[in-house]
Amino acid sequence: MKKTCTILLILLIHLTYSQTKIYAFVGKKISVERVKSENNFYLKYKNVYKVEQSFDEEIKSDTLVFNSYTHMNQIQYSVYDYAIIYLVKNEKGEFIHRRTYYTPIILKKDGKWYGFDKLDDNIYDYEIIHDEHLNIRKNLAVGKTVFQEKIKKKWLLNAFFPEKFFLKINRSKVEIKYLKIAEKLLKFK
Template identity: 65%
Template sequence: MKKTIIFLLIICVNIVYSQSKIYAFIGKKISVERVKPDDHFYLKYRNVYKVEQVFDNEIKTDTIIFNSYTHMNQIGYSVYDYAIIYLMKNNSGNFIQKRTYYTPIILNKDGKWYGFDRSDETIQDYESITAKNLHISKNLKTAKVVYPELKKRKYLIKAFYPSLFFNYVNKNSIEIKNLKTAENLYKEKVKEIFSKKN
């Protein structure tokens, strides 16, 4: 009897979570600002992004405004100029970001977007990119605000531009080594998000 009840509970949880839809898009950051929260449990951020590519037909605008909610003052996605942002809808039908899931997007080459997942530990399924330098001083300035404890540039570069995917050039520049297509990154992240829910 106990096993039957546990089995039914698992089925119910899976049904509820399978109805949670994820809406994703590649966005160019326009602004990310901290605003007054709805409660004392979460920090709230108001985000404005230009929509560069959608992974879902429900995002129909060229600019999207959404709120993010997090327990920590660590909005890592704001460091990058471009990112895949993963949203849900609240009870009012508005896009929100309950957990700050994102994937950094670094390059648009021949009309295709490329990025990386900082949690990846190998470059399997990544493409070797012909050397291309990125000027990242503006991004590192944002990173310093997001992670004030990482005072030195080399620590910020290591945190946001891992050596598996980039080569250090100088204190303001890095060179791309390996990136993955946005479509593959999107599929993997959605799978990861749903596996964490179950």
Template identity: 55%
Template sequence: MILLANIVYSQSKIYAFVGKKISVERVKSDDSFYLKYKNIYKVEQSFDNEIKADTVVFNSFTHMNQIHYSIYDYAIIYVVKNDKGDFVHKRTYFTPIVLKENGKWYGFELNEKKPENYLPVKPYKLCIKNSRKTAKVIIPKFKKQKHIVEAFYPSQFFEYVNKNTVKARFLQPAENLIKQKF
């Protein structure tokens, strides 16, 4: 059944939007293998005409108890529609968004190793205090501040300033990051 669900969702149309986290809370799941989360995000920018509301409520499922996108205040979230027409998060795919400048959103790919395709940005200080708190809750194995910063604000894109602050060095516009996913 899980394999069937993965096949169906992998062939579904994907909808993407830049969202601001309002809440991410664990709720009771119908399936004992997966943990279920109810997510509420404010839509800051939609990349598809299907997302018309200013707020999107969607469920996400994981079996690892690690909802990494919830660490960031903003992210590009990729969702699909289920049989009932409700949005469901697609295998917890997301792209962190950390900066809005001149009306454009900028972010990075966590698993990108080289910043060659990224734009240098003027040194922009980013407060990560809330991100650190969220990371400690959902990933308790990260005990040290440095591990959280390294995992969620990689050195190829950010410079460590102190435990609550990093400086953005290289980012990409959200539109470019979306194109890479499709």
């Protein structure tokens, strides 16, 4: 009986969350600020993003304002200037960020957005990018606010710009090795 109840509960949760429509877009960060939360268990952030590319017809405006909720410090996607952000609608029909899922977007080249997924093990699906450098000083400064513990800059660099995809040039600059176009990175999680 206990196994049956557990299976039914898992099935119910899966059905509830699998039927939630996900809206995705490439956005440019305008602002991310912590605001007062209605729930003491979650931190709440108000996000303002410029829509650079929408993957859904229902995202019609050029700027989106939405809330994110997290148990930890500031949300990690705020480190990047651009990201694919995944949203759902709440019961009021407002966009909210779904469990802080995101995909970093690093480069726009020839009208296409490029990024990477830290969890990808296979770089063979990625394109080799030559002679593209990024100044990441500002990104690492934001990273220090995300992880408020005393963390070394080298750790931050590897956390947000992994060696698999980037080559360190100096303390504040990296060279891009591999990226993938946004459409191939898109995952409805």
